[in-house]
Amino acid sequence: MVDATLISTVSGSFQRRKWLALAIPVVIFAYLFYAAVSFDVLGVAARARMDNAQNLLADFWSYKVSVVRDNRSGKVMSAIDGDVRNAFSPDWVKTAGRVTQIDLGGGNLVTYDAQGARYVVPGYGTISITAPDGKLVLDAPQPLPDWISASDTRVGVTTSAGRFIYTKSKVETQRFFAGWELFFFTFDSPFYGKSIGQLTALALWDARVDPSQPNWEAMSHDFLTNDLWHHGDVLWAIFETLLMAFLGTFCAALIALPLSFLAASNMMPWRLPRFAMRRVLDFIRGLDALIWTLILVRAFGPGPMTGALAILMTDTGLFGKIFSEALENIDEKQVEGIRSTGANAIQRARFGVLPQVLPILMSQVLYNFESNTRSATVIGAIVGGGIGLLLTQAIQTQKDWEDVAYYLILIIAMVVVIDWLSGLIRRKLIKG
Amino acid sequence: MVDVAFGPEPGKRPDLSDPRHAYLQMVRLKRIYGAVLLVLFIMLLATGFRVAQSRNAGDFLSGLPMLGAFPSEVLSEGWANRANVPGLALHFIPSLIETLNIAAVSTLLGGLLAALLAMLSTRGLAPFPRLIPLFRRTMDALRALPDVVIALVLIYVLGGGPIPAVMAICIHTTGALGKLFSEASENADLKPVEGLASTGARWGQRIWLGVLPQVAPNWASYLLMRFEINVRASAILGFVGQGGIGADLKVAMQWGQGKYDEVVAIFLILFATIVVIDRSSDWLRTRLTKGAHHG
Structure with missing residues (x-):
């Protein structure tokens, strides 16, 4: 009763799968082996400077x-x-x-x-x-x-x-x-060596140490201008990094929104401009962030604005594509309803399209803001701005590893806080 | 009924005699709020931009005309020496291959580690359910650090070469893929796993035969997407640290005039590679997730 050809096809495909299941790991391992040889893994193991690692780890906690x-x-x-x-x-x-x-x-x-x-x-x-x-x-x-x-x-x-x-x-x-000595106050500050209780008392109700200004003001001044740790500069660098990500992401969203209407097939009836706009967006995306950064640094010089513009360029391409895809997936009925009242194209876009896509777009923009806070650190290292610059400088001098540890902790804290914040807002947006 | 609908307290009631007026007033109020928020937001952007500009070496308006200067300088020299470009492009193929190898190896290793972590942190599949939060936080931490930062620290310890880059990208990839993998495997059907468990299969066998076949297309698609990202990351890593096509690009750029034909050659092969990889992985990914069309 059983079809002989069916048996042979089924067992044949089983056989094939079995071979595939064996072949894929073998290919992967062969490739990794080739890579290990071409990367000279053994040489690196021999050249590794374990004393450097020791210095680094020692500076992290002492x-x-x-x-x-x-x-x-x-x-x-x-x-x-x-x-x-x-x-x-x-x-x-x-x-x-x-x-x-x-x-x-x-x-x-x-x-x-x-x-x-x-x-x-x-x-x-x-x-x-x-x-x-x-x-x-x-x-x-x-x-x-x-x-x-x-x-x-x-x-x-x-x-x-x-x-x-x-x-x-x-x-x-x-x-x-x-520990990290002198982290809060250096020796020349009157607040050096005080316990948390004493400091709270000084800040809130004790007599002024320096009669010309309140204690909390003097404290924050001494803390921010700490000669060894430069807290003020570091905090400013973190702010600059966030600023780069913020400006780049949100300006890109504002620019990409009208462009995406031109690239969406249901918004732009003419083929030619649509095709041209899509290729422009493809080009912007394809020309990597690294290349954009290099071109922009030549024009605007190093600094946070250049970093923001670099993020803006790459994200405009990305948002243009994502937004136009979102626009193509909208429900046409609402647009029809608006059209029936005699609305023109702009009114249809404002009242028929935007309310549908805005939560999705905002959520996407926030998600990108999140990932851009990470890339802003890297871009900062190339364009010379923000915490990325401080970090690469500290690493390149190969001396102040406690600074490196401090910056790393701050970067992780920054990323975690932004992740949490944007997750919170995104959930709110999706729920409405 | 009306009292119940608007609350027990007597007080101001919406004027229902003229619903049209009340509605329009509500809409107007909403629009004013929206407009105020938008204006505030744009002002915030403008202020931020001014701050960023004040800290920048050059300002926006005087830089704008210069935007085309560098590309045109590079392109004109590249065009003048266009006979050299194909030869130079060939010359840089080995470093391009190194960059691609860095991306591929770190994607593969990161993918393997991510698969393990994902299985350990998926509800219903994890062998130690109590440790799920631990593994998830581990992945979060791995994801939080930018790869360039890890690479720079590793270069200090391990010396130059591709290994620090591989390790750095691998760490980041493990965190990023682990999250996606575990989300995909959370949606897997648990019935095959139960069936395998009833035959006495061990944990590894249940995962290998019950879960992997279900999630393989999705995982492969994520892996490909990550490979795209990692190619770019490894080019940037070369530029900031050392190794691969990024390092060559940096040397050629720092040399400046006279080596712009090299810059053009590197840009060309980098751009071409990225486009080819993006396109082929796009095609492969749609095939993987939507299924191969027969015939």
């Missing part, structure tokens, strides 16, 4: 205090991040005459004196460095472990308690502490 002695003048300075502006005297550094004692904790003891420096590492011994005639002489228990690097000009010791570096010109001891 700060360092450097105790530096200038070997020529003999002057000793303790400062956060080794910056003169943040010099202070910690209680674990004791100076008496030409001898400085640094207690790194856990029995690690560093001593600077007239001859050179000594570092007592518990469980290992004393590392002593002298510089009799310009050349460094290292005296330490042999064989040298790999956490001591020594040459004629530089001796470096890295232990869990800190880092010690001796060069001809200076000797430096670094001790690490958790």
